[in-house]
Amino acid sequence: MNTSGADAEAGGPAPDCPELGFYGLAGHTDDPRALLDEITVAEEIGLGSVFLSERFDTKDAAALAGAAAATSRTLGIGTAATNPHTRHPLVTATMATTLHRLSRGRYALGLGRGFDVLFDLMGLPRVTSARLEDTVDLLRTLWRGDAVVDHHGPAGDFPYLRRTAEGVDRIPILMVALGERTLDLAGRVADAVVLHTFFTDDTLARAVKTVRDAAEQAGRDPQSVRIWSVLATVDESIPEDLRLRKLTGRLATYLQGYGDVLVRANGWDPQVLHRFREDAEVRAHSGPIDAAPTELLVHIRSLLPDEWLAASATGSAAQCATRIADQFDAGADSVILHGATPSELVPVVAAWRTIRDPARFVSLPANPGRSTP
Template structure:
């Protein structure tokens, strides 16, 4: 376990097993180190290979004492609601209240291939309502709703579990839904500061219209962080490769969110090098491939929506995110080892007011 005297910075988080991995056990060492260097939380991004959300959350809970844990994200359609509720309750109790369940819309094409229904906002809202009823010890009887038909669901009538729900959001409708029903919101990587500030306004405005305290919704920005000590090949993969992969998958949404030039995006999308590429750039791109993208197709302005340079410069970009309205910042795409100098630099400039944030990444108080 990490030393009990280590200072934690609840406003900061990293990702466990950032990107692709073949060794899920690495999350154990990453979680211990994340707690040791002072990260407040570890976000666990699920993939349908060796990154199961429940298994990773249990591993992290078992080897840490104070680190917040977030599933970021799973999709409600990939598990029966009783199974998801059970996963969350187990992680909640195993971590002694440090766990937050994160949900996202996912990718329509993937769900089509898997034979699952495409996710809608109405489904997500309905599913969250089912989870919360189960966590309160209620029985769900004769449910007919967007999330499905369920004759009878029950966990335990003695339950009164306080488990926050995070939503991953980028489009306005998702942001509005998150402000209305979620306890916290996780935004997207590679957002300009202006886009971030606008999204914060959308979330808080929706919360207020729903009769909620806008300040009660915890908003996480997600900041691609590549400090100077990271080698050139890794830097290209974490910045150029990652942004290009997002543009491959759902670039139109990200480009519109940032107000970027759609003609530049069209040239990227239709370039023969991109259309003929055999996989995701952040997974299989060579140094030469990624450098070609940077030189020809990705504007520096787009790549600048990140934290790069010295550890102090990266720490200053964390403050930019908070100044734009975020409550907390996920330092994306870097391991705890790579983040250590950034966290140390941040510790020298952060406001003590941030100590009031709870360890659980889904709560504001």
């Protein structure tokens, strides 16, 4: 029996808090099966979506999203993100079609630029805005059931591409965006945008405006693009050494990889970034800092201004809930509570329920890439 895209979107029970998401297996893990327990708890406490970042170790986006689709009933599922050129476009289209139908329409494909240095080492080209946009066009053509014939563009040269699956699949595309150019591109072509952790509230407001302005200039409804803020959320019930890893370690890892872009986006002092990068202990450490020994994290904490780490949700559960509200006040449609597992988020979500306005979020669908049902 053929299952068309329309059939796949029959839907199911709605999550209690569709406006909230979390990252599955946040950070490093050697045990991807832990995701299954995270999904169980997430649905029990009413979280709306699980986001799955991809690393070239035990975090393959397709495998994790398949597990999430098979074990969840209400959660939206989004890759945030995979890269447009680590899989052939037809393979990516097939992956997304499978996950879309497996989840009955709860899946959104997330694309991002990734790390230039890593792609240099892998022998892959760096990802440009043109490549992202061309990939989006190719995927949507394939999901409509149309063929791609004699294509020559930034995404590559393809004589003939066509899915064997029948039907039309309305699969939303998320775009993970940090810099101005990617925000503008997302507003023009994406269904939803996932912003970046450690955005200040002012930066978040500017990013929202950039996305919505770009959508309007492209002739789209600016409100049709769902914007997800990403808020590092580490409340005081989490042990101190783990809080250090989830905040200082996480921010320092970003500063390692693309600190210039994050510092520029927030208007932070680039000299602080320079001193961090030139620090002898930082330079001597190999690998991501969020996996570093506690002693190094304590040292790195002394290098980073309080202001930089304040772009997060910390303190009591009630204080964290207030910081969630700040994200909506700055213009976000939804918030990813980043860095904590659903079990760790239990008190924060409970506190959020006491101040949230249910009417504000009642029309949000489970699928994280959609702004309306």
